[in-house]
Amino acid sequence: MEANSAGQSIESYCGKCKKSLDHTVMTMEGDVVAKVRCKTCGSLHKFRNPLDAQKVPKPRAKKGSGEESTAEIVWEASLAKAKGKEREYDMAAKYRVGDVVNHRTFGKGIVVKLYSNKCDMLFKDRERLMASANVL
Numbered sequence: 001m002e003a004n005s006a007g008q009s010i011e012s013y014c015g016k017c018k019k020s021l022d023h024t025v026m027t028m029e030g031d032v033v034a035k036v037r038c039k040t041c042g043s044l045h046k047f048r049n050p051l052d053a054q055k056v057p058k059p060r061a062k063k064g065s066g067e068e069s070t071a072e073i074v075w076e077a078s079l080a081k082a083k084g085k086e087r088e089y090d091m092a093a094k095y096r097v098g099d100v101v102n103h104r105t106f107g108k109g110i111v112v113k114l115y116s117n118k119c120d121m122l123f124k125d126r127e128r129l130m131a132s133a134n135v136l
Ligand SMILES: [Zn+2]
Pocket: 014, 015, 016, 017, 018, 021, 038, 039, 040, 041, 042, 043
C-alpha cells in the first residue's frame, strides 16, 4: 500500500493560513504529493512539506543593510568612474564633478553635484552636502 494517495490526509504548510495544517491529498505525481486542499480554509495549492517550509530562509529586513549595500555599490561604481585627482578634503578648495576627495571622517568621496560654496559628495554610506569654495 502506498504511503500517500489522493483523498488521504496529510500535513502540509498552507500559504493562506500561514501554518502547517491538515490537508487532503488531491493529486499525486508518482509517489510525490502534488496538490492538496487545506481542510481549514479550503484552498487548493501545491503540497509543501511542513519541514521544508521551516527551512525557507526569512526574507531580509528591508531597512538598514539593504539600503547601505546599494549605496556602497553606487559609491564603488562612481569611484571607479571618477577621473579627478584624489586629494584631501578642504572646505577652502574648489571642486569639479568627478573629483575624488579623502575625508578624515567619512573616507573617500566623489563630487557629484556643485552648488555655490558647497557641493554634494558621495561617500561610502551616503551622499553628504559639503562646504567648498565653489562659486557658481
Ligand atoms: Zn489553509
